[in-house]
Amino acid sequence: MTPPRAAVSRQPLRQLKNRIATGLITAGGIGVLLAILAIGVFLVWETLPLLAWDQTFAFSKLSPLAWGTLKAALAAMLFALPIALGAAMYSALFMSARLRSRVKPTLEMMEAIPGVVVGFIAGLVLAPWVERHLASTLALLIWLPISAGLAGVLWHMAASRWRQWLPLSWAGLWLLPWLVCMVLLALWFAPLLEKFLLGGDLRRLLEQHWGMDYATRNALIVGIAMGFAVIPSIYALAEDALADVPTSLMEGAQALGASRWQALWKVALPAAGPGIFSAVMIGAGRAVGETMIVLMASGNMALLSVSPFEGMRSMAAAIAIELPEASPGGLTYHHLILAALVLFIFTFLVNTLAEVVRSRMRRRYHKAGRH
Structure with missing residues (x-):
């Protein structure tokens, strides 16, 4: 049996569409490359006058x-x-x-x-x-990674029953309350540490001792x-x-x-x-x-x-x-x-x-x- 005439008549049109799409994609890629090359040439050309001045x-x-x-x-x-x-x-x-x-x-x-x-x-x-809270900021940057590692150690040492209640695949959710508590702990403890060990002003200490x-x-x-x-x-x-x-x-x-x-x-x-x-x-x-x-x-x-x-x-x-x-x-x-x-x-x-x-x-x- 011969295919319908409609399918035969559509085949050249489909080939024409494919060629047009291929040509547009190729032209777009070449245009992007030429644009990047033009930017580089422009920048090099505009910097050439610096050769006449003191380097x-x-x-x-x-x-x-x-x-x-x-x-x-x-x-x-x-x-x-x-x-x-x-x-x-x-x-x-x-x-x-x-x-x-x-x-x-x-x-x-x-x-x-x-x-x-x-x-x-x-x-x-x-x-x-x-x-205003430099000591607290530094404490957070140091303490949060440590607290996340501590949570992993505690989870690994916990009993199997606790592991079933707190599965590792859902740690992205149950770890959030832990991190919030660690943030609050760092914000509470950092000012006390700054007051009793760093003289009450970390910025002044950095300026006086380390310049x-x-x-x-x-x-x-x-x-x-x-x-x-x-x-x-x-x-x-x-x-x-x-x-x-x-x-x-x-x-x-x-x-x-x-x-x-x-x-x-x-x-x-x-x-x-x-x-x-x-x-x-x-x-x-x-x-x-x-x-x-x-x-x-x-x-x-x-x-x-x-x-x-x-x-x-x-x-x-x-x-x-x-x-x-x-x-x-x-x-x-x-x-x-x-x-x-x-x-x-x-x-x-x-x-x-x-x-x-x-x-x-x-x-x-x-x-x-x-x-």
Whole structure:
């Protein structure tokens, strides 16, 4: 039997639609590449006039900005990585499917919060509170991870009846009251510790004994605020990478006698290594290029200081502040364009490194899986 004529007449139209869609996708990809190349060419062209001026001045001008950028990114990653990777490992491998279906979308929606909102809250709410309760803030940063580990030890030492009532797959819920109690305990105990052991004023003690001045908006505030903004992106990518690990690998490791923790470290993390590395690199790239949080929570002081209690000024914040007032063709204008070029090159190298390492690790694990 011959096919209907309607089907024959639709086949050329379908092929035409496929060709049009393929052409549009190809043109869009080429257009994106050309746009990125044009941005790079523009930045290089605008920085060429700096070759005619003193390079020492350019280095001294950009050194505090580069240091502030790295300092802010490092503070954010130190705050975000333990929380994001820990949450990803727990939700992907330990959390119940019912709870994961509700928690994961909620955490991913946090990525939609604008940076200007986070910076506004950090600059006007968080910074004054930390200034008034510096000892309590430091106590919380130290005590909360310890209290979470203590909860795990107590759960492991508890009787089997208590473990059934408090299953590990639902620890994301029953651990919240414990952490709230630990926060209240730290807020109650930290002022007493500051009064009897630190002379009643931690800020004065830091200034007199270690020469560390405290600024209201500093690297500590930036690290907390920017880390909060970076956590969702790192968590989402790392969680997807861990969730894609075949369950047969985990079950096989446990069948050979490994515990769930050993299977996580020896099997799941190496298998999901490329995705986790990409998540970390993407989070670092966002932390380096973040503008509004650093602009509103750092104090915008161009300092070469390692103290977490002093302010800084990043390249992105300097561009946002000074570029609208810089006259085109002037020295300040070209220095800001040079800063933009440095950020562009850094982001390009970070993304390229993440993709190269991920591809090599995937090929290595694929070959190991075949053998």
